[in-house]
Amino acid sequence: MARPTPIYQASPPSVQHALRQGEILTNLIQIHLDLQTIGLPEPRVTPRRHEYALVLSQDCDLDLDFNARAGTISADKLIPCVLFCEVITAQELRFGPGGMNSTIWGNVRANKHERYQFLQKVEPTEDCSGKGFPELGIDFKRYFTIQADEVYRRIELGEAQRRCVLSSPYLEHLCCRFANYLSRVALPLDHLSE
Amino acid sequence: MEEAGAANFRVSIHFSETTSELELPAAMRSRILCHLLVSQIPDRGLGEALESLFEMWRFYREPVPRMIEPPRPQSLPAKLGATYDRPPFHIAED
Numbered sequence: 001m002a003r004p005t006p007i008y009q010a011s012p013p014s015v016q017h018a019l020r021q022g023e024i025l026t027n028l029i030q031i032h033l034d035l036q037t038i039g040l041p042e043p044r045v046t047p048r049r050h051e052y053a054l055v056l057s058q059d060c061d062l063d064l065d066f067n068a069r070a071g072t073i074s075a076d077k078l079i080p081c082v083l084f085c086e087v088i089t090a091q092e093l094r095f096g097p098g099g100m101n102s103t104i105w106g107n108v109r110a111n112k113h114e115r116y117q118f119l120q121k122v123e124p125t126e127d128c129s130g131k132g133f134p135e136l137g138i139d140f141k142r143y144f145t146i147q148a149d150e151v152y153r154r155i156e157l158g159e160a161q162r163r164c165v166l167s168s169p170y171l172e173h174l175c176c177r178f179a180n181y182l183s184r185v186a187l188p189l190d191h192l193s194e
Numbered sequence: 195m196e197e198a199g200a201a202n203f204r205v206s207i208h209f210s211e212t213t214s215e216l217e218l219p220a221a222m223r224s225r226i227l228c229h230l231l232v233s234q235i236p237d238r239g240l241g242e243a244l245e246s247l248f249e250m251w252r253f254y255r256e257p258v259p260r261m262i263e264p265p266r267p268q269s270l271p272a273k274l275g276a277t278y279d280r281p282p283f284h285i286a287e288d
Contacts, residue, residue: 034269044269076286095258102253 007119007170008126011162015152018066019082021059022166022174024122024136028053028084029154030146052087052136054166056143056178065148081145085138085178090118093137108137114181115140117174119166127164138174140181205229 011023028050037043055062057079064077093108093116094100100108107113117138124132154160166174207226209216218226235243 033272041274043272043274045272046267046269048267074286076284091259092261095261102250105253106249 005169006126006167008122008164009167010126010128011164013128013162015156018063019055019057019148019151019162020165021055021057021062022171023055024087024163024165025053025055025084025151025155026051026133026161026163028146028151028160030144050084050086052089052133053084054087054138054174056083056085056175069149069152079148082148082151083143083145085140086142086144087119087136087138090135090137093118093139111173111177114177114184117177119174122164128162133163140178143178205233 008024011020030048030050032046032048034044034046061077061079062082064073065079067073068075068077088096090109094105104113108116109118111118117140119136119138121135122133124130127133151160155162165171232243
């Protein structure tokens, strides 16, 4: 079905442009410190590779940070870390550990489940690498940060790749849902229905 | 049993065991209960029941793919840098 607004647009391939909110990166390495080696003179680290990760930091913060790194504006606009959420294929989300039944999956696929975000597949024309990728899923519980300069360095080295960016209003839809999930209110009991 | 004009709908369950103490597998018990529940839904709810069942049928007919376990991560030695205090951050007036 043809859409009036494309959901994705290809990312700029290099580090000549700021990261964008809603941008999907691939092969992003996150370094984990081995807990057993904390306090030892020779710690050990484990690189964790994220096949897909989506940038959640505010777009204007990323833009100002980029300009601050270039030295064109004051350094107080630097942001220490970029906020990401882990992204997996929709198939992994559906069939992964624990699995989902048809009711939950139906809600997830329609983006009616507050905890998850479903993303349609990315066409080769919407992907900076021209390959495209399959339907994706996000669990809003699974977010992480990496230092901003480290992210740019990994892209510069070609280790991580910038692939595509969510377009408006799909970007805002995702960001609002994420913010809503983070600010959810736990009730001691749901309202009773008689 | 449901009857509408000349058409009628019956569900029958055949037990091959003759013993009085039947051990029905859980899946079979669930199937019987489903038939019982569907047969008791009034006509006005059948459209919704059909829609729900169709979605379930579509969901469960897909084979479960075999998930490939990622390789076990290997840790690497790291060099500890000097600990430093986070520099104060300045807030400029916008």
